[in-house]
Each structure stands twice: as C-alpha cells, then as structure tokens.
Amino acid sequence: MRKLELHWQILIGMLAGVLFALAMVQLDWGPKFISDWIKPFGNIFINSLKLIAVPLILGSLIKGVSDLKDISKLSQMGGRTIGIYIATTVIAVTIGLGVVNVVKPGASITEATRTELVENYKGDADAIKNKADKQQEAGPLQALEDLVPSNIFAAASDNGNMLQVIFFAIFFGIGLILIPEEQASPVKKFFDGFNEVILKLIDLIMLAAPYGVFALLAALIVESPSLDLFKALAWYAFCVVLGLSLMLCVYLLMVWVFTKTSPSAFMKGMSPAQLLAFSTSSSAATLPVTMERVEEHLGVDEEVTSFVLPIGATINMDGTSLYQAIAAVFIAQAFGMDLSLSAQLGIIVTATLASIGSAAVPGAGMVMLVIVLAQAGIPEAGLALIFAVDRPLDMCRTVINVSGDATVSMVVAKSIGKLHEPKVKNWDDNYKK
Numbered sequence: 060m061r062k063l064e065l066h067w068q069i070l071i072g073m074l075a076g077v078l079f080a081l082a083m084v085q086l087d088w089g090p091k092f093i094s095d096w097i098k099p100f101g102n103i104f105i106n107s108l109k110l111i112a113v114p115l116i117l118g119s120l121i122k123g124v125s126d127l128k129d130i131s132k133l134s135q136m137g138g139r140t141i142g143i144y145i146a147t148t149v150i151a152v153t154i155g156l157g158v159v160n161v162v163k164p165g166a167s168i169t170e171a172t173r174t175e176l177v178e179n180y181k182g183d184a185d186a187i188k189n190k191a192d193k194q195q196e197a198g199p200l201q202a203l204e205d206l207v208p209s210n211i212f213a214a215a216s217d218n219g220n221m222l223q224v225i226f227f228a229i230f231f232g233i234g235l236i237l238i239p240e241e242q243a244s245p246v247k248k249f250f251d252g253f254n255e256v257i258l259k260l261i262d263l264i265m266l267a268a269p270y271g272v273f274a275l276l277a278a279l280i281v282e283s284p285s286l287d288l289f290k291a292l293a294w295y296a297f298c299v300v301l302g303l304s305l306m307l308c309v310y311l312l313m314v315w316v317f318t319k320t321s322p323s324a325f326m327k328g329m330s331p332a333q334l335l336a337f338s339t340s341s342s343a344a345t346l347p348v349t350m351e352r353v354e355e356h357l358g359v360d361e362e363v364t365s366f367v368l369p370i371g372a373t374i375n376m377d378g379t380s381l382y383q384a385i386a387a388v389f390i391a392q393a394f395g396m397d398l399s400l401s402a403q404l405g406i407i408v409t410a411t412l413a414s415i416g417s418a419a420v421p422g423a424g425m426v427m428l429v430i431v432l433a434q435a436g437i438p439e440a441g442l443a444l445i446f447a448v449d450r451p452l453d454m455c456r457t458v459i460n461v462s463g464d465a466t467v468s469m470v471v472a473k474s475i476g477k478l479h480e481p482k483v484k485n486w487d488d489n490y491k492k
C-alpha cells in the first residue's frame with residue numbers, strides 16, 4: 060500500500076470496509092463481531108484526530124496571528140473571511156431551495172409511507188426536538204456571550220468549545236504582536252515548534268487512515284436501517300446529493316476564477332480530507348487533515364489556514380445549510396403544505412443562521428433543522444420522515460462543509476498575496492536524514 064497515493068489507499072479502505080460488512084451481515088454472529096472487534100478501531104481513529112484538534116488550533120492560530128505582525132491585517136482578513144463565508148452559505152441555501160422546488164420530492168411520498176415513517180421514528184425525532192429546545196431557550200446574545208470563555212483550561216477541555224479556544228488563541232496572538240520583540244520571540248519560537256510537532260502527528264495519524272475508515276464504514280453498514288426505507292426517500296436523498304454536487308461545482312468555479320487553480324488540482328489536494336469528512340461525518344474531526352492538505356497541497360500560507368479553517372469548521376457549513384433548506388421544504392411538501400415566497404425567503408435567513416450554529420459533529424445539522432422548521436411553521440414531527448437517510452446525507456454534506464472551508468481559504472489567501480506553490484512534507488522527511 061505504501062506507494063499508492065493516500066486518497067486511493069483511503070478509498071480502498073472504505074470499499075473493503077463496506078464489502079467486509081456486507082459479507083459479515085450474512086452470518087449470525089457477524090454484526091456483533093463488527094461492533095465488538097472492528098468498530099472500536101474506527102472510534103480510536105476518530106478520537107486520535109479529535110485529540111489534536113484543540114492543540115492544533117492553539118498552536119497554529121497563535122503562531123499565525125503573531126506572524127501577521129500587524130493587527131490591521133488581521134481585521135482585513137477577518138472581514139473578508141466572514142463576508143465570503145456568509146455569501147457561500149446564502150448561495151448554498153438558494154441552490155437547495157431551487158432544487159427542491161423543481162424536483163418536488165415530497166409530492167412522491169404516499170400517505171402510507173408518511174404514517175409508517177412518522178410512527179417508526181417518532182422517538183428519535185422527539186429526542187432531537189428536546190435537544191433543539193434546550194438550545195432555543197437561550198437569549199439573543201447568548202452566542203456572543205459564549206464566545207468568551209471564563210477559563211481557558213475549561214474551554215480547551217471540551218471539543219465542543221472550539222470557538223472559545225479560537226477566541227483565546229487570537230487574543231493571545233494579538234498580545235504577542237503588541238509586546239517587545241525580545242520578549243515575544245521565545246514564546247513565538249515555542250509555539251512554532253509546538254505547531255510543527257502537531258502537524259507531524261497528523262502525518263502519523265494519516266498513516267492509519269485507510270484502516271480507520273475501513274472500521275468506520277464497516278460499523279456504519281451493520282447499523283444502517285433497511286433498504287426499503289431508503290427507497291421511499293430516494294427522491295429526497297437525490298435532491299440533497301444533487302444540490303451538494305452543484306455546490307461543489309460552485310467551489311471549483313470559485314477556485315478556478317479567483318486563484319487560477321484547476322479543479323483537478325483542487326480535488327487531488329483535498330480528496331483525503333474529503334474522504335475523511337465522508338467517513339467521520341464531522342468537520343471538527345477532519346479539521347487537522349483539512350489544515351494540512353490546504354497548506355501543504357494547495358499552497359495556502361499558514362497565516363491564512365490557521366485563521367480561516369478553524370473558524371470555517373465551526374461556522375461555515377454550506378452543505379448543512381443546503382440540506383436544511385431541502386429538508387424543510389421536503390417535509391412541508393410531504394405534509395401537503397404550500398410554502399409562500401416569504402416563507403422560503405425566511406428559510407434562507409434561518410438556514411444560514413442555523414448552519415452557523417450547528418456543531419461540527421455527526422447529526423448536528425438535524426438538531427438545528429428544528430429551528431428552521433419552527434420558524435417556517437412546518438410540523439416538527441416531520442423530522443421522523445427524514446431520519447432514516449440522515450446519516451448517509453450527513454456524510455455527504457460534511458464533504459461539502461469541508462470543501463467550502465478550503466475554497467474560501469484559497470480565495471482569501473489569494474486576495475492578500477498568501478497563496479504559494481504547494482510544498483508537501485512527508486512524515487519521515489527529517490527522520491531519513
């Protein structure tokens with residue numbers, strides 16, 4: 060496997076995992092064998108990625124911000140990043156609404172299927188609604204308040220608090236710019252070295268990626284619901300996948316127009332991160348690999364990746380917002396509701412905000428969908444309709460979430476002269492010397 064390129068190795072791992080699981084489910088003891096003896100390796104792989112997310116953000120962002128040497132550059136980059144993130148999200152929601160209104164997947168759901176789905180998944184839908192209710196109880200400025208941690212160690216000890224860690228790292232980096240060079244230099248050197256170590260750990264973890272995705276996909280296959288349910292929801296799933304594919308075309312076009320990078324170079328550079336996003340369904344778990352690929356394989360300067368990508372992983376979810384728009388209108392169609400133009404425009408706003416608020420973990424988009432449904436007056440019980448196919452669609456939308464972050468970081472880097480020739484580092488570069 061050594062000479063084969065990483066994305067091929069990962070693809071082979073995924074395929075082998077699926078085939079292995081399909082063979083194992085034929086045996087009585089197969090599914091239990093996979094949950095007891097294969098799935099844990101997938102979990103270990105995801106954990107090892109999550110393990111380095113917080114140190115990576117701290118190390119690279121502190122280094123990245125202090126390298127800027129000038130606070131006005133930071134605010135310039137920050138403004139552009141947030142502006143382009145919001146613009147791509149609005150494009151994604153609009154594409155989603157366009158597709159779902161043309162294809163009308165909800166119209167093909169029969170009364171019997173609807174009742175069956177609602178009954179089967181009522182419990183799961185209620186659990187999601189409860190989670191969403193808790194989030195909704197918060198006041199209007201809660202998100203802003205949550206941005207500032209009262210204790211950095213408490214913030215860094217929870218992977219769900221990425222934005223707080225990002226806030227601290229930027230704040231610390233600004234402090235580092237403002238103190239005299241003499242005192243700043245050893246601190247900067249420490250974080251430079253720290254950051255290099257973390258990047259090396261990512262290389263090492265990626266050596267295990269083909270085996271990790273094998274285990275993840277095998278576990279997913281034995282846990283997935285029956286094929287009949289998938290068929291009933293085929294049109295809906297088709298709409299989501301079609302919308303996501305169109306969004307990918309938008310990214311390729313943006314990268315080509317703004318940075319003159321060919322679509323194939325972008326896809327080749329990003330494919331290991333995209334495949335990992337697909338296998339883990341989490342942009343947060345994929346973040347370390349996304350950062351490494353964008354920096355080393357697409358040539359974006361670390362000053363930009365360290366700032367744009369961690370923020371993107373937490374707030375920029377174009378795939379999620381597109382899916383939320385399609386799911387909301389699909390549920391409305393399935394319940395025989397006709398959504399007015401103003402209700403659909405409202406969906407653009409709420410889906411954009413809901414995707415910003417979604418955590419970068421599996422299934423988070425569905426929790427925030429509750430808010431989109433409530434705002435548009437669509438029955439929340441409709442969540443049960445789409446539950447069966449949510450996981451595979453979550454895998455697909457996470458690929459788009461990650462690709463969107465990479466696209467924006469390239470565009471931002473180009474606009475401030477920080478896009479270079481890619482320089483790939485292998486895990487054993489120094490070791491060999």
Ligand code: ASP
Pocket residue numbers: 340341342343376378379417418419420421422423424425453456457460
């Ligand atoms: N799983 C997605 C992500 O991590 C979020 C979601 O749409 O559920 O990017």
